[in-house]
Amino acid sequence: MKELSNVVQQIKPSGIRKFFDLASTMEGVISLGVGEPDFDTPWHICENAIYSMSNGKTHYTANRGLLELRKVICEFHRIRYGQNYDPEKETLITVGGSEAIDLAMRALINPGDEIIVMDPNYVAYEPSIQLAGGTVVRIRLKEENDFKLLPEDLKAAITPKTKAIMLNFPSNPTGGVMTYEDYEKIVPIIKESDIYVISDEIYAELSFDQEFASLAQFPEIRDQVIVINGFSKAFAMTGWRLGYALANKEVSGAMTKIHQYVIMSAPTAAQYAGIEAMMHGIDDVLKMKNDYLNRRNLLVNRLNRMGFKTNCPHGTFYVFPNIQRTGMTSDEFCSKLLEEELVACVPGTAFGDSGEGFIRISYAYSLDHIKQALDRMEHFIQNHPLKDID
């Protein structure tokens, strides 16, 4: 048989999946691995989808998605995040944030263009850059800087070939955030270099200790920013596959062109669910967020007390503890923890080389579940005492 695409062959399988395939073959495993809310979608949201289907809304929608949904999204973003977009020309409803990431890359990249990503970063970014023919350039984020992007590091990474920077704050996997003041320092660099920003804001609603900030709030670079968001995390709607992109009309038009050929339109029932979520779902979001916050506090306290240096994540539902005191690599640590204590976490290296020495723990699990896993981790370090390192 003829060979498959070289680009596809070069792409590594996701480091998250690899681990979970192993865990799923074992009995009694407690997982802290999956980045998906443990809550079911609030029922009133489901009902709106059911109602739409019972009324014959079972057809394609406009390529960009239902105008009514686009309008409520733009209103939501105006009120909650101070971002202003035109529902007709600057808004595109996609199949999850995942599709929007892929479309953004394909709409922007010419062969050889450089796209800057944070290291560690969400597992889908680098493959989507490679598939679109781009070159990945990484900026190492450091624990001592709370995993924020520093202006000097951004400046150093930009070359004449840079087309865009891919950002994700609050961040999967680190839980790091950028405040408005942090962004103020990088806005002039973005303006001057004229690069695009693809801003994956899927965890915007899960910002705990500060108001969510976005580069799209700065008028001087607003047209350079592509905002990606979705319903999966905030509204516990992963299975509905609903997301969206907000961008200036040229970029949005280019993304819509690709979308119309590969997708046509996002699932219609999901779009009706999305309307209800944005119009009446905010109380549900706040309730879930409060639960995540309690879980975060428990995890950060207990992990630090155990001796794992753990920065407090100011957003998302992940913590990113430092496991260097075990003397093990991230992979060894996760493998041994799984084998000996039946607890599944994700090695930090699944998110890039800078993740070495860290693991990602998800707290999209009940408090009881998390407590049990922490008890097992405590037992684990009794058998593998932590070393002193400076």
Ligand code: PMP
């Ligand atoms: N971005 C980030 C940072 C994520 O963590 C995820 C889901 N794990 C996505 C995008 C994709 O989400 P979805 O396609 O479900 O909207």
